[in-house]
Amino acid sequence: MQSRVPLTRYLIEKQRKQQCIDDDLRLLIEVVARACKAISAYVSKGELGNILGSTNSTNVQGEVQKKLDILSNEILLDATEWGGHLAGLASEEMEKPYSIPKEYPRGKYLLLFDPLDGSSNIDVNISVGTIFSVLQHTGDNQEVDEGSFLQPGYKQVMAGYTLYGPSTQMMLTLGDGVDAFTLHKEHGTFMLTERGVKIPEETQEYAINMSYQRHWYPPMTRYVQELLAGETGPRGKNFNMRWVASMVADVHRLLTRGGVFIYPRDQRDPSAKGRLRLMYEANPMSFIVEQAGGMSTNGLQRMMDIQPEELHERVAVFMGSKKEIEVVTRYHQEYAAQQSD
Ligand code: AHG
Ligand code: MN
Numbered sequence: 001m002q003s004r005v006p007l008t009r010y011l012i013e014k015q016r017k018q019q020c021i022d023d024d025l026r027l028l029i030e031v032v033a034r035a036c037k038a039i040s041a042y043v044s045k046g047e048l049g050n051i052l053g054s055t056n057s058t059n060v061q062g063e064v065q066k067k068l069d070i071l072s073n074e075i076l077l078d079a080t081e082w083g084g085h086l087a088g089l090a091s092e093e094m095e096k097p098y099s100i101p102k103e104y105p106r107g108k109y110l111l112l113f114d115p116l117d118g119s120s121n122i123d124v125n126i127s128v129g130t131i132f133s134v135l136q137h138t139g140d141n142q143e144v145d146e147g148s149f150l151q152p153g154y155k156q157v158m159a160g161y162t163l164y165g166p167s168t169q170m171m172l173t174l175g176d177g178v179d180a181f182t183l184h185k186e187h188g189t190f191m192l193t194e195r196g197v198k199i200p201e202e203t204q205e206y207a208i209n210m211s212y213q214r215h216w217y218p219p220m221t222r223y224v225q226e227l228l229a230g231e232t233g234p235r236g237k238n239f240n241m242r243w244v245a246s247m248v249a250d251v252h253r254l255l256t257r258g259g260v261f262i263y264p265r266d267q268r269d270p271s272a273k274g275r276l277r278l279m280y281e282a283n284p285m286s287f288i289v290e291q292a293g294g295m296s297t298n299g300l301q302r303m304m305d306i307q308p309e310e311l312h313e314r315v316a317v318f319m320g321s322k323k324e325i326e327v328v329t330r331y332h333q334e335y336a337a338q339q340s341d
């Protein structure tokens with residue numbers, strides 16, 4: 001029987017054969033995976049772990065932090081700060097970048113993460129996830145500041161997410177496709193379960209929070225009207241709507257069986273660029289989606305070409321099966337061109 005390949009062997013072989021990772025990046029992926037195992041264990045304890053519910057604090061986005069948001073953030077910091085591979089870290093749950101404590105050596109990578117995505121789902125026992133992204137620290141100075149992180153998404157050297165669902169799954173890209181791992185909980189090891197994940201071309205599903213419809217801009221309404229028209233409309237087929245409200249779970253579904261995930265900007269706050277965060281939500285997921293043959297834009301341009309201006313910058317998100325993202329992006333571009341005439 002062909003035995004499954006554990007993450008450690010996968011990474012060592014990748015380093016040996018393809019030389020697309022060095023020792024530091026390999027160890028960084030290992031420690032991030034270890035942190036995700038710990039988060040997975042806490043998430044699955046549920047009520048028995050005394051970790052459900054909210055804290056009294058809010059994060060930099062003004063959102064109430066869940067106990068598990070904070071715990072997951074601490075687990076990721078504890079797992080990664082001492083290894084010597086990082087120059088600095090940044091997280092949804094920390095206003096400023098986190099400097100590596102003086103007693104530890106510094107490395108050349110920057111790690112960004114959303115420690116727990118979809119955490120509003122945690123109290124109702126619905127899937128949540130961790131999203132992570134690695135950039136290179138290019139400055140000569142070993143000190144990092146917010147500016148060190150403000151690199152467009154195409155500069156990511158690695159991105160991934162871990163989905164805490166009925167099983168715990170991790171998807172990784174190093175820029176040469178997407179590979180999937182499943183946590184063998186009894187062995188405590190991530191096992192390679194699929195190589196070269198590809199987003200199916202044919203799409204029958206969309207993940208969009210339809211309750212904001214009345215606030216949408218015209219190109220979004222135009223696109224969704226076409227989906228809703230089903231067989232009798234321009235798409236000539238019926239679509240299903242699925243919305244978990246955990247980006248990780250919604251994007252994982254489209255990687256598995258095709259579809260689109262859209263969170264547009266809307267007229268509730270015309271000055272807001274969107275709801276999701278560019279650096280540690282949209283960019284890592286875009287890297288994975290593109291590497292799986294899909295497409296990701298902010299409605300007007302390729303997501304990973306955006307030059308970030310702030311660490312916690314928000315962005316509109318359109319990602320998934322290429323043909324659909326091309327259509328909805330074109331509608332937004334046409335509308336923007338009309339508005340500027
Ligand atoms: P987070 O829990 O990290 O703040 O992210 C939640 C995000 C995303 O996962 C999800 O798609 C979206 O927020 C849901 O937002 P709405 O409740 O506005 O639909
Ligand atoms: Mn999130």
Ligand code: MN
Binds near residue numbers: 069092114115118119
């Ligand atoms: Mn989060």
